[in-house]
Amino acid sequence: MAKTLFDKIWEKHVVKNIEGGPSVFYIDTHFIHEVTSPQAFKGLEKRGLQVFRPKQVVATADHNVPTLNQHLPIKEELSRLQVQTLQDNCKKFGIELYGLGHPYQGIVHVIGPELGITQPGMTIVCGDSHTSTHGAFGTIAFGIGTSEVEMVLATQCLMQSKPKLMRINVDGELNKGVVSKDIILYIISKISASGATGYAVEYAGSAIRNLSMEARMTICNMSIEMGARCGMIAPDQTTFDYIKGREFAPKGDAWDNAVAEWQTLYSDADAKFDVELNIKAEDIEPMITYGTNPGMGIGVTGHIPALTEIDEKEKVSYQKSLNYMGLEPGADIKGRKVDYVFIGSCTNSRIEDLRMVASFVKGKKKADDVEVWVVPGSKQVEKQAIEEGINKIFEEAGFILRQPGCSACLGMNEDKIPAGKYCISTSNRNFEGRQGPNARTFLASPLTAAVAAVTGKVGDVREFI
Structure with missing residues (x-):
């Protein structure tokens, strides 16, 4: 039976199907930061629980940190408290923290890929809606709420219902001055800020395949801005070349075995999607928003409706x-x-x-x-x-x-x-x-x-x- 990229990853991570309900879904990597984790850790402490698999949790400070004079104490009281609480919780529960001053510190969805932590075929969650960024590597990656952060810390699993599937094909040559941010703003302007609600979206087509990994991450990052549960792109040689040699990427024989597995991660030719959209790359011009949701966008030469x-x-x-x-x-x-x-x-x-x-x-x-x-x-x-x-x-x-x-x-x-x-x-x-x-x-x-x-x-x- 033909399968989509999403199907292949989903089926490997379902621990248990519950008839008429959600599935118990295994999470490979859990990213955390200072904003959505404190209440989750407090919940564990109240119940006397430990973090189930601390080696599969990666922490960084990003939302609240100042971007000048990071060597000095944080001025804003709430920000200082949240960052300090993250430090205390990671120390208490044995979690790797890339905090201020660490050479790997940064925005959670930037450091995961650049360190080689994000790899094809994985399931990734974070208490942050833009976790869909990691889908650029052929992963199922999505944001979760604080109660779910606690659930993953305690069990390395989540209760999840399988979403519907959408594929968006972007084919052709991009015009001069048009980059990946324009592609995703164009898509959202066409289908609206709620147009993909309830779907996992796969991006495909020649224009997508010709993008760098960093450009692909930009597109998957904003999948949530059209309501999608996640966005993803099938891994290919561009993906493998990007990952190779990074800090936490497989090495030696493990690398060869990983690539052999990753090469199977694509949607079969006759795989079925619930919705399929086709976009011509040449129709896209440099985009800009004018309103108060990302779907309110136009080309820079256009007019506000x-x-x-x-x-x-x-x-x-x-x-x-x-x-x-x-x-x-x-x-x-x-x-x-x-x-x-x-x-x-x-x-x-x-x-x-x-x-x-x-x-x-x-x-x-x-x-x-x-x-x-x-x-x-x-x-x-x-x-x-x-x-x-x-x-x-x-x-x-x-x-x-x-x-x-x-x-x-x-x-x-x-x-x-x-x-x-x-x-x-x-x-x-x-x-x-x-x-x-x-x-x-x-x-x-x-x-x-x-x-x-x-x-x-x-x-x-x-x-x-």
């Missing part, structure tokens, strides 16, 4: 969104002034993203009235950026290269966008207040963000390259 283009049932919420953003229905997005540019987050903070921005801004200066924050996704990315001289390019352009963390992706640390200010962000969410109370967010690719940094407004990168 007029009220006549909006379904009657959605007009009230649509107008509310535009009021928050200070935008008018029917207006152009190109040329809109911005105040801040944020390049970072688990979506776009890898070395390729920083190289992309550096290649555009080299020899240029930032606009005088724009503040630019570049936040690497990990200590390793930071180190590589310095070794390659990328930090010098940023300094000469007037950018600030900060230290690793989630930073201005979310208003949970010191890096907040001031109320009423506009920020072009390479992150994944533009919800009301996401980057700080009353901050206004445009989501875009690193290239589109770089254009805004230099010109001070929303622009079309194709006019500059």
Whole structure:
């Protein structure tokens, strides 16, 4: 019987099927951070339980950490408490922690792949919705709630119902200036922020296969932004080349055996999906959002939809969104002034993203009235950026290269966008207040963000390259 990639991994990890209910589902790797783990550990202590398999749990501090002066005590009291609590819990329960000052510290969904912890065929969870990032390696990876974090710590299993399956094929050649962030923003704009609810999504097609691993991670990262349970891409030679030689990747004979197994992880030619969508790569242009969910996106040369283009049932919420953003229905997005540019987050903070921005801004200066924050996704990315001289390019352009963390992706640390200010962000969410109370967010690719940094407004990168 023909099977999808999801089917093959799912079936190997079901411990027990419960008739008429969810399955007991085994988890290979559990990532934790300081925000969603404290209550879970407290639950274990209340019940007198230990962590069942601590060697399969990996911890880092990312959401609450400052991105300047990380050698100093954390200023914000809640952030300091959460990071300290993570340290205490990891020590108490025997869990590896990549905390502040550790050479492997960084955003949880950046360090897993770069360390070779994330490998094809695995099941991966984390108390963080963007765990779907790891699906770029051909894994079933998804975010879980705090009570589920406790369940995995205690049992290394979860109760899970199998989702429906969707495949999104992107075929053809991408246009100049169009990158993976544009692909996923385009998909979400077409199917909406809830269009994949209840589905596990596999991305396929020639345009996807031609992407680097870091670009694939960007696409899978934002699967949750269209409601998907997870996103995944079948592993191939690009995947194997990326993993080989990394810190926790298999070595010697174990590597050969692993690759032989990984090569079986693909959807069979006649495998059936509940829904299948086809997209032409050439239809995608550089994208940007204008509203308060990631589905409210358009090409940079397009206009914000007029009220006549909006379904009657959605007009009230649509107008509310535009009021928050200070935008008018029917207006152009190109040329809109911005105040801040944020390049970072688990979506776009890898070395390729920083190289992309550096290649555009080299020899240029930032606009005088724009503040630019570049936040690497990990200590390793930071180190590589310095070794390659990328930090010098940023300094000469007037950018600030900060230290690793989630930073201005979310208003949970010191890096907040001031109320009423506009920020072009390479992150994944533009919800009301996401980057700080009353901050206004445009989501875009690193290239589109770089254009805004230099010109001070929303622009079309194709006019500059």
